[in-house]
Amino acid sequence: MRKFKKGCVVVLALALSMSFMTGCGDKSDDKKGDTQKEATASDVAEDVAANEESIDEYVEKYAENVELGDYKGIEYTKTDVEVTDDEVQQKIDEFVDGLGTFDKDTTNAAKKGDTVNIDYVGSVDGEEFNGGNTNGSGYDLVLGSGAFIDNFEDQIIGHKPGETFTVTATFPENYGETSLAGKEAEFKTTLNYIKIDKPATYNDKLVSDNTDYKTTKEYEESVREELNKSKEDSALASAQSDIMTKVINNCKISNLSAEEVQASAQQLVTSIKSQAENYGMDYATYIKYYYGYDDEDAFAQVIYNICEESLKEKMVMCAIAKAEGLTVTDQETDEYIADYAAKNNVDEESVRSNVSAIDIKYNALAYKVMNDVLYKDAKAVDATTAAATEATTAEDTDTEADTEADTEAAE
Template sequence: MAVKKLNETTYEVSVVREGEELKHLKEHVLVHFKDAKVDGFRPGHVPAKVIENKFKKEIEGEILNHIISDEYRKAVAENELKPIADIKLEKYEHNDDKVEIVFTIPVLPTFELGQYKGVEAEKENVEVTDETVNEEIERLKESATKLKEIAEDEEAKNDDVVNINFEGFIDGEAFNGGKAEGYDLTLGSHSFIDTFEDQIAGHKKGDEFDVNVTFPENYGAANLSGKPALFKVKVNSIKRKEEAELNDDLAKELGFDSVEDMKNKTRENIIKREETRAENEFKNKVVEAVVNATEVEVPEALVQREIDYQINRFAQQLQMQGMKLEQYFQMTGQTLETMRESSKENAEKAVKTELVLAEIAKAEEIKATDEEVSKEIEKLAAMYGLEKDALIADVRKNGNYERFIDETNYRLVNQKTIDLLVNEAKVK
């Protein structure tokens, strides 16, 4: 066996088995096939040559697995490697007398840390003006705005919420998905095609009328794209926003004691929010500076794994919105390949950050205590509305306990490491 370091993330292992060594290995493998069923022979009495001919591919596969398994363990142990993914078979040549194998092992890179204590980063000085507070107060007022039905002789206008029944026709024929009753439509929202909303403006409650529109050329349903349509519409009700007045009653409705209390607490909330944002931005800048100060070759295997993780997480978010990844690709014109390519840069940054933080934690001997892990599990359980023991029981039931503890430990160590960097950092 010969082991060669190709680069910081890949080792190559070359193996040759021949002569008596290969012969003994074949004999060892053939033992597993001695009871194989072969027509014309009793189990256990099949000649070796017959077995070799009938199960040639299976025997070759067993020999390959034996050699790779043995040499892989030796290469890892003797060279103190840290494998991070499955091996890749680069070469496999064989005949009755000789087997040549070359495979590569993806490993964690070794690297020297750059400066990670005392790095400099900019930190925003938070200032909250009266204007910012007033804008937030306006948003709170907007949230308290109520919809009130207008008089029957009043006409609908932009920003009104109009409740309608409608049915669509193309060439006099109703089409699927073109009918609804009791639908609330905000005029001016541009949620309906063409001038649909414009043609409702000016009508009153109880009006029944026709709306003529044309579906856009790139409309999602091919059978409707570019076609003119007529909608029969009836207005059931019209509601208009009734702007809330800023007074103590409104303040109490929103959970404050008075307008003055509302303004003071709103200012406090904004300050807390902005200080948290500024602190998080500073933290991110510190970590980025530390990571940039270290040169490390990022393993492609870990990058691809991170891309898988990012895409799976995105697919789960889509699923929560009732959409599948395939539907998203159809709507956006993307493909899985283009998504993987566009995700690569962020994935490389994420992997490098993870490697550098892990190396710093090792250098600083940062660990999470059993008590800290226990408290973190309690917090997680509370988030899910569970008792700690119930969460652990659920994780054990799914067979994920060891992984769950490892991930919890990793998060704590990671956060402690970042806290160290931030505490040691200097504000520009």
């Protein structure tokens, strides 16, 4: 039985649909259902009319309670996008490793360090439990890796392929599936074979047989280009996030709608629960396995905080759009959705069917505000300069606080 990895919180903002370019809301118009047709700019306009809210009215509503601070000339930390030879080699190694084959050792006894293929059926108090059966599909396990609970792997050592035996192991007290936590389990285990890896040979033939390139040189150039593009995209996202955070901090926001934040948070929780069901897992196990949280209330608070920041972002973006006299056309909205779908490898229709028409227009407008105003006028600084600036700002803040405290004491 595999251990549950305790990972850090995956960037939950991604689950909010489209990060800073989106709202939290799912589309709730009457285009859902089996008769749903493909959404276009005309659908957007139709929905807006039905909702009796134009993008300008939407902007006005969210901008109303924002007092803008500085939003031009914002400094952000420049990210290095240079691709190293080691990074290229790592990708090549992954490519070659993925094409390796193996022989099956069916005679020798398994030892620590071997990769074995096993099947097992787990039970507690004689009752088989969910997720404890490989159903004959086989599972590769490196003996000594610590991937399975307790001393499960140690009990395979010494057995030969073809043998069936019982492994007894105890689930940890903090196991993600609470019904199994601390319980002793028996696993009827069959050792199918020991894997003997046969690495692939990296050459022109391997490349031409498995890629669109004819030589290792062409393939390596493509890997470098891909890595460079990935780093540039990551650097842009980091810069925009840095800028947005600073712009929000420079603003004064009042009357933040707790009801809207709560509705968005609940919607996201519902979505994550659906994902858990799709994986055949209960919600508590799912959030522990994928997000590293074993407390549902703490996880709910994290989601609430994310939705709260998302709403602040929307209010500020709308305030800047209003101040700059920016709006967005149907054509720009369609272009935005097409670009987003292509970059994220999703279907345009699925995006339109999951985000309300007016929010789609806002998304396109926010994208425009970021690229045509905030990022365009921002200033890139290296990490050393940024650290010095932050230290100076922190020192000034402390000085101001000390001055205020001295004044209050004098009074």
